[in-house]
Amino acid sequence: MSTQTSDGPAPARAAVRDQLDRVTDPELDRSIVALEYVDAIEIDGGHVSVDLTLPTAWCSPAFAWMMAVDARDEIESLPAVEEARITLHEHMHETEINRGVNEDLSFAEAFPDADGDVAAVRAELDDKARVARQYDAVEALLEAGLDARAIVDVRLRDLEYVDGADSVSIYVRDSSFAVTVPEAPLERYLEKTREIGLVSAPADRLFRTPEGEPIDPDSFDLVHRRGRLAQVNMSSQGGICDGLREAREGRLEETAGD
């Protein structure tokens, strides 16, 4: 139940949910809302509490950390929110994670024994998500009739958003003509490149190799295949996570039924 305080209006539940929808499971590149990791949202004035449960108790602590921190930051970015509290349940490291996230500690402070750097893990998974998202964007351009040579040459300045339409015009061959593609796959890709600062200047080439370099037209097919492969990897891991979660839920139900 949301309530009002004298400090100002409480955030709307839908707004909180929308913010959470922006948080992805970094390994699967899917929203934690869509993956049903969010158990509950409580709003009390400017204070928002979120309960999360992941598919297994031993999900990588670094991944669990990223999701919890991102959820906190996304919710706290709403002007009406004073503080967000995240509670992760049924995880082998829930104590460290909940304390760290809610006391604004760094990963290294929350996990003094952990070797490895959460920023590096995040960067690697961001790159994989970018490569997988690029596949869908490039597919849209291929469907619009562009060939490899034209696609590798597209720059940020060549895009023109059409007001009120869910499509984007892309000017190619020195602006000699434009094709129109659906906005969604392109925007989803650009969201990730913006997040990691890969494509920002008007003259920057839109599409990149997994290593972040512009694409040579001769290796276009191979790079595109690697995008597909990145998608298959993520959805395969998603299949394992789903299965493990079902097995866990099944066991919990059985125990409850005994």
Add this chain to the structure above:
Amino acid sequence: MYQHNGEEIFVIDGHVHLWDATEENIQHQGGEEFIQCFYDYHTTFTPEERQWDIDEYRKYGADRMVEDLFGNAAADMAIFQPTYLTDFYDEGFNTTEQNAELATEHPERFVLNGTFDPRDGEEGLEYLEELHEKYDIPGVKLYTAEWRGDSKGWRLDDEDAFEFLEKCQELGIENIHAHKGPTIRPLNRDAFDVKDVDDAASSFPELNFIVEHVGLPRLDDFCWIAAQETNVYGGLAVAAPFAQNRPGKFSEIMSELLWWLGEDRVLFGSDYALWNPDWLVEEVLEAELTEEHRAEYGVEWDLETKKKVMGENIADLYDIDIEAKRQTFEDDEISQQFELEDHYASEEPAAADD
């Protein structure tokens, strides 16, 4: 041999264990977490009516293993891949010595692999030599995420690991199986990172590197490495049981593997007793690639490919003569035990009748 549309497919299960996770053998909490995690994988990807209960799963013993593998001739041979985990289990979880009891009883049916751990230093090198002398091991299974004291893992491209790979080369131990797959609680996910295989494989071109579990959840990194290193192979354990309850995903993963590695470098393994070949072999062989995937990737899961993946490819790595084996199995002890003599004799060429 699996009878598939009137054809016979010789099946070598490239990844089996004989483990002991009884409570008496567990000496560290990690040992209990590990077997519980295995059991979650087991139940997740096993048809409900074929699931074991946790007690039989902890220790099933040699007789049951022989029956599960060979009783209905789903598998014809199997390769033991040890998993020591001696920090977790008093006597080890699944050691070469434990496997050897059964392997030496049926040397025609089992291949016995050893292991090494570079953190064991000089003593480890001696142990590897001992395994070579005692059992003439043709391969090793490596577990880079294994805990050893304060260490939570090691890498195949470490200088120390290279010393052991050199020793393998010197002793003629050619097949290096590395677990590069899903995290198993409580092991560290990043210690199963597949990237260290790249440098090891290019530095030791005479050795074969079999990446067990095809790198999942890093299938992309694995395929990209394998596309460049021709001595890198993919072991299907974990991917195979997708055939049973995620057929669309199985089709997609198999299509990727066949596209990146080709049909000669993909190897079947059940991961027994995680999954049981007595149902898994059938699921994999009856699986089909979807129309969309066949068109998209231009690959086929046809009889010729199945024969390679299920047996011929790994037979090449282990110098196994499939036709000679088939003849041996016409009257070996296991065929007698399960009355499989006719099964192995049925397709005998006429010329061999006299």
